[in-house]
Amino acid sequence: MERIGIFKQIVSNPCEYARNWKEKTRGKVIGNFCSYTPEELITAAGALPFRILGSGATISKANAFLQAYSCSLVRGALEDSLEGRLNFLDGTVFPHTCDSIQRLSDIWRMNTNYAFHADLIMPVKLDTESAEQYMISVIRKFRKDLETGFGIRITDEMLKKAIQTSNQVRASLAKLYEIRKNSPEKLKSSELHTVFKASMVMDRNQLADALRELITFLEDEKIAETPNAKRIVLTGGLCSMPDIYDVIESSNGAVVWDDFCTGSRYFEGQINEEGDLEKNIASRYISRIVCPAKHSGIYARGNYLLDKVRENHADGVIFVFLKFCDPHSFDYPYMKEMLEKEGIPSMLFEIEEQTSSGGQLQTRCEAFMEML
């Protein structure tokens, strides 16, 4: 586990990491909620993009602002904010995705006191020319908002450098997925997940170096393979519960792919470093597989899932998403049906971040692996 020591340390207390970073660099920290946040612009502004995932603490203060039928991410994030656990933030960015995040943005703006608040109202459909044009204008506006908000100027040179770094990070993360797929014993999914969680809050230059070192280390490492593990693709959203990876691995499963916004969607697609940079950022979002709150054809996510199952020779699929997540809940039945038609078994696990339902998951997961 030493090789991921730095990542583990950050994940054990991401807020403390951000506080220290701030003290050291005198830079700004910008919280954000979603993989549709153009982190490159934040990095270009000299700030630290900090993905808010919710600490998993018990909800008390947030109950006065959010009904019980909102998801644990939304409630957990607000709880952390109201409890002052995020008081190192200089601002927050809310890309528009689902109805709950939409209203969280309002509640956050009205009840917290960060200096900067940006709503990135990205298009909901990503498969038309006019939507792409609109997305470019949203990204351009965000650049201006950052400039005005922090009294700086983001030059093309600064943005280009940030894009280069983020491209390096994405390439490294993709490489790690490749390593895990080919030799799951070299890099456990729970370890990889730790790397991802750290990646979303770490200084991106430091991150790029740390990832390179990790890859070099792993490539040199020789480990005996366990060939008979069942190959699993995870689909759903925001799996920040590390138990699940341990559970799958201890049930003789190996995760070979996922379509999480905290997983593959975070690194898929590169940004062209030449030409109109804002347009290039938009192009990445347009060509990447969508979050279910976005639209890109009525079978986009189902087809993507089947492709990934085939490409990775997966034995089964586990759907994992948060309870009360409407977009994922709507997609589940048709995606499950598409899998069934191809004879691919699947199971669904709805999670709530605050409650670790490890025991139940273990039993169901073992039964599923046995069936495979």
Added chain:
Amino acid sequence: MTLTEKIKDPEKEKRKIKSDKKMRALMTDYYIEAKTPKAQTGKKIAWITSGGPVEPLQVMDVIPVYPENYGAMIGASKMGVELCEKAEQMGYSSDLCSYARADIASATVNGGPIGGLPEPDMLVCCNNICGTVLKWYEVQARYYKVPLFILDTPICHTEYNPDMKRYVTTQIQEYISFLEKICGKRFDYDRMTEVGKLSVQGQRLWQEILDTTMNRPAPMTCFDAFFHLAMIVTLRGTQIAVDFYESLLAEMKDRIAQGIGMLAQEKYRLVWDNLPVWYRLRWLSDKFSAHSACLVADTYTSGWCSSMQYLDENDFLGSLAEMYTRIFLNTGTDIMADNIVKMVEKYEADGVVFHSNRSCKPYSLGQYDIQRIIQEKVGIPTLMIEADMSDERNFSESQIETRIDAFIEMLK
């Protein structure tokens, strides 16, 4: 039947709205036409979201059908639970919108009070009311294998900016091209002007009708508005809606002149927030009436006039983008709170009743803040009812009854 039952209470009869019958007949005619085989009517059918621009459909002689209206009918006929359960068997979570669940299930079994909606030739989804409709219409596009048009109206948390305007305006043109392609005929821009005028007229009349409750006693309540709303939703942009609302408005004015209120006694005036609880309309109406509490206004039925200020009657098509993007549900929670504060002042309300609706997150999340804002700005009591618009399993009668009683005590 005994003789005493036949004799109607003349006081109660006097308070009944006479136009109800006409409304029922018109809605029946509308559904009969929609359900007539297409070979006979020669008209195509579009399923459209309640906040979607229906006027271009009227121009193209397409019959608009509203799954949300049907969701309400299913709820009101207490068929919601059965259909929602069916959807859950199909794999849809019980936490999803009950309209969506009921409609998705109804499509597969021709369920609900009219044995299912007529099959669509196209789907028109405008996300100004929620993100749920996007997912719901994707489900139906896969089920019916028909084209889906998405009108993407960016949420205006704090502003409606030129980028948004450009985007939605371009989409209005794309919408027209979509209709031309499916209907195989050119879009008649002159007819659009006429339909636009009728739409504006209908919206104005509807707002005037809602405003009659500024009178004491109020000639109607929001429970009546929930019923008469179907017309502005489904037949917006038609002469039928204009004619009907003219007669309804005349009846309301007449009631005011005669001093007829909907309640026998009107002691307290209240504002309702969120969708109705369709399967308990009568129960809620009786409950509040028994306390002489009159629900004089609501944020829901006035929603169809909430962005009229952005509408240019002389350039209907040109102002369509802004009107449909800036409806109250597509704005920030603070703007929605201001809207309620204004209603409280306008209708001289003594309290606000919030329906925290499990089915509708964009409407319900933020209500706790709105409650606090009302407390600060106007200092009147508020009540929060936890329920659902069409799924009765989320209605706890005894708990809600206790809360209503306690709330009325606060008004005294």
